[in-house]
Amino acid sequence: MKTDVAKLFQKKRRQILEYWMTKQLADESLREDLMSNDDLREQSNELLDALIESITGENISDTATAELENVKEILSGISISRARQGFSPRETGMYVFSLKDSLIHILREELKGSPDELYQASMKVNRLMDGLAVVTFETFIKGREEVILRQTDEITEISTPVIRVWDGILALPIIGTLDSARTQVVMENLLQEIVESGSTIAILDISGVPAVDSLVAQHLIKTVSATRLMGAECIISGIRPEIAQTVVHLGIDLSNIITKATLAHALKFAFSTMRLSVNRIAKEKTAE
């Protein structure tokens, strides 16, 4: 007699849940600190109900069928909430695998007499549950990817601050790769600040730029030109020795831009351009 596995599971629902709960509570990876045993029971019950209602004789090993969409959704939800609570993907995976164990346990009890049928049914259940376990991992990874994307956005948004180092002198420390998007932001901020502060000198410090290729150089030259149009002068500082060599070999012409090795040199130059000097305060004569 061919046993309808789906009907069997429906009949033995309670036993499956009890066995599953026992397994989970006995497992050493149980996280009572993250979820109370009552909540765990509720979560397990919900999943088991959805699963048993959805499987039929035909679809039992095909996780791609439409009937199992509901189960997969519930499982994804469980996986996401567990990830947020701090469960590792392994712990959430074990949650599914222990369900598999209890389903197979019930099969073994029922089909004790027919090893061949037991084997067939077990393999089907195996495939089904493994497919569901993969869903939990995929959901976990998706959650992680979303974090990464958000962080990437935040990093690209780190705007270059425009610092007023002195009356009429601005400094921009440029950190990271200078691509078209960043250059746009840098230029906008810089030109806006020139208007607002009435500055006539802008120091672009590139010591935080890892490599200057012809694209980066082009962006720098554009920024300098735009600044000049507004009546201010750009000084590029922070040129490291290896950058200087690369620029020369690439054949980039920066001859009509003032360049300095350090921000300090650039500042000194800016002062002298504005006919300012920095002097040590003379020692005060003490009264007799």
Next chain:
Amino acid sequence: MNLKSPTMKTVQNKDTIHIAREQDVVLFRNRVKEFAVKIGMGLVNQTKLITAASELVRNMLKYGGGGQVLIETVTEERNTGIRLSFKDEGPGIKDIDMAMKDGFSTGKSLGLGLPGTKRLVNEFAIQSAPGAGTTVSILKWKMG
């Protein structure tokens, strides 16, 4: 132009990076740096190699529609170096001689990428034809 030289070159390590989007550039650059640091390349040569790699990978993205880069550690006699081979299936370069001239650009850029890169590395080879994609190989020794 050929990369063949009279003595034998042996390859130690290699890695292939797929370049499809802008984000792949940073990853690729870091990988090249890893390789260069591993063989003990000095900072100046590292920067030259990475800048050259940056030029070529941007070309590949901008004109070639992305492609693959093979990174290899190469040894010849007493010297070790890094070899990068950029291969794309893009439209190809119509006139290689023009492309290798300073200031020539089909894309409104400075036009220094190819000739500049050649000056940054020890060995440079380029193969391209319209409709047949482009392959550029460069080699930078640790010393010299």
